[in-house]
Amino acid sequence: MWFDEAVFYQIYPLGFCGAERENDFGETRHRFQKIEAEIGKIRELGATAVLFNPLFESERHGYDTVDFFRADRRLGANEELAHLTDALHAAGIKVVFDGVFNHVGRAFPPFREVLEKREGTDYRFWFNIDFRGNSRYNDGLSYADWEGHSELVKLRLENCDLQNYLMDAVRFWIREFHIDGLRLDVSYLLPPWFMELLRRTVRAEKEDFFLVGEVIHLNNFTQHVCPARLDSITNYEGFRSLLSAFNSRNLFEIEYSLSRLFGNFPWALLRGKNLLSFADNHDVERAATALKEERNLFNLYTVLFTMPGIPCVYYGSEYGIKGDKSEGDYRLRPAAEEIDRTRTDLFAHIARLARLRTSSPALAYGSYAKATLRNTDFSFVREGGGERLIVAVNIAENGCSLRIEEGCGEDVFTGEKQNLTDVSLPPFSAKIYRKI
DSSP states (O other): OGGGGOOEEEEOHHHHTTOOSSOOOOSOOOOHHHHHTTHHHHHHHTOOEEEEOOOBOBSSSSSSBSOTTSBOTTTOOHHHHHHHHHHHHHTTOEEEEEEOOSEEETTOHHHHHHHHHGGGSGGGGGBOEETTSOOTTOOSSEEOEETTEEEEEEBOTTOHHHHHHHHHHHHHHHHHHOOOEEEETTGGGSOHHHHHHHHHHHHHHOTTOEEEEOOSOSTTTGGGBSTTSBSEEBOHHHHHHHHHHHHHTOTHHHHHHHHHHHBSSTTOTTTTOOOEEESOOTTSOOHHHHOSOGGGHHHHHHHHHHSSSEEEEETTGGGTOOOOSEEEEGGGSOOGGGOOOOOHHHHHHHHHHHHHHHHOHHHHHOEEEEEEEETTEEEEEEEETTEEEEEEEEOSSSOEEEOOOSSEEEETTTOOEEETTSEEEOTTEEEEEEEO
16 A cells, blocks of 8 residues: 555644644634645655644644634634645645544533533533533533543544544545545544444545554554554554664664564564554654764664654654653644754755655565664664565664675665675664665
8 A cells, every 4th residue: 555655754733833822713824834835845855645733623732623624723724724735645745634533622612512501412422421520620510531631521432423523524634635544643542443433434435545543552452453443553662662772772672672563473463564653753752852872863764764664754853853841742843943954964864765665665565584683783684575675773883793694785875785794884874785
């Protein structure tokens, strides 16, 4: 499928466009053109798909939706969003929206009606309401929320009218904005039958529609990556293992994770499947901040783009910008004009990796196997589609030599020939060879 061969670029629109932190529900602003102005750079980076975080009317951060059918007025109107998605498609870039189906904001009109009419409205069945309780807002009733955040009202997805409302919204997004996929926010809380309902809905509109679920832990969710439910899930295990391995100078950690998930073993959890892989995103520290040895930033992205998975770059990280959670998540979500774009060497490196990723059958569909492994250097093989690639990485301040396998390889970027029985890696470097 197209998504197996894709390189994703993630944008948090409310942050990128410099939207107000609170929605005053006043006049519509016109900021979508800020994203449209970036399309050329997105193409230059080599991304073939854009993953948007929430775009629809919300109270604050986008995940507190109040209208599933209207673009957030802090960003623009529906017509402007449609123009943006059309421009992305014209540039050959697929579009994936964020689907927030587990909860809504307190200003969601059906919930407001429950607060006003209590038992007098059928919307009470859209939520888990206890009219004998009370909330921290002193509503005279209590309700289920998302993980203790009472500003996020949990939806009661079992309700058929609510299901129809949400599926109508999804069909509207496909028909109005021609989207190619959805990221399912907190999909680990969505019941399997809901994922199956969503799959049937989108398949009736687009056969190759991409569904990727946000999952924090993999073990209890791998069964949902199947034709009836999801195409992929977020690889948080790979993200954590990758950063931890680099920071602890213990590459055994990431190799163990890759073998456990994708290795040529009967017990590998997700062999032959591609998870959405990332070095950072809108919820975690920027890679350049989290990585202790910044000279390994190039190596980090080399592994990200060559290990099994669908690589995703979070906006601004292609320039090596930093960001921590000292101000909630706001430092992770800067406006476009706040991004320091002077570090073009990392941009060029990622662009080179993206071109390789989108043209390589071995990276898109191939198997994974460990070749060599020590604490600060390792190598692995990706093979498929008549192609055999060997990736070798050294994260230490000293050079090293690797005996990978018999035969000769060609550096995929320079064309230089190399005997694979004696590969020399300078400090903080990586090589990718195509077996010849």
